[in-house]
Amino acid sequence: MRKQVALPTVSDRAALLTQxxxxxxAESAHAYVRGSTSKFYEWLDTASKAKLPEGPAIWICGDCHIGNLGPVSDIEGKVSFQIRDFDQTVIGNPAHDLIRLALSLAFAARGxxxxxxxxxxxxxxxxxxxxxxxxxxxxxxxEVPLIVRxxxxxxxxxxxxHLARERIADISP
Incomplete structure (x- = not known):
């Protein structure tokens, strides 16, 4: 007989997910950049405003890194390379997205x-x-680079x- 594993309580969930x-x-610098959106914006707040270019207040991704870029298809099947994660979209300075994306690219290149x-x-x-x-x-x-094409x-x-086969370990109910 299987031993029952106690599931975490709702109040323990946030702490477990944070951990x-x-x-x-901690596994990689790139993973740190991807998972540290709040730290990134804390860092920007401490930076001298004079050092950051000031762009117009527009809709920005808010979490622009290479993991959030990729091929996206329109209704006619035309595929283009775009931002594809908008869960942290805000009205802000476009320089924030550029800096975050540049940091992500630099860490990926380094890694x-x-x-x-x-x-x-x-x-x-x-x-x-x-x-x-x-x-x-x-x-x-x-000209779109060969690797992107x-x-x-x-x-x-x-x-x-295809996505289900990649992401779901056990398809049985």
Whole structure:
């Protein structure tokens, strides 16, 4: 006969989830960036306002990191690479999203043992891409890197069943 495991109470849930998140965040710098949204904004609050560019108050992701970017399909099946997580969306300074995304990219590059110059190229491409969106009348198509095209091609063929097979360990009721 199986021994019954006591489930945590509702009041214990927050502490257990915080502990679990902290353990995941301690595993890597990239995981820390992904799981520390509140710490990121605490850090921004302590930074000198003069050092941050001031953008217009617009809708921002609020948690813009590489884990929240990926292929998204529209109703006609056209796939594009976009932000795909809006649970922390707020009206704020767009520089906050850019700084958070740049930090995430830099940590991912560092964790992948890429040479430092690659991180510089990534930051430059991020800023150039952002600035290009503000050039009036410029509808120039940006060349999509091969790795992104491959990811988008795979995304076009995926269904909810693929995701279920990846994420659900035991499908029995």
């Amino acid at each position: 679990r998140r902290n353990i995941k965040m 992948s043992n890429l040479p430092g110059i690659m991180t510089v190229h990534m930051m430059q491409a991020l800023l150039e891409g952002y600035a290009a969106e503000f050039v009036p009348g410029d509808e120039t198509e940006v 491959k990811a988008m091609k795979r995304a076009r063929c995926r269904t909810w069943k």
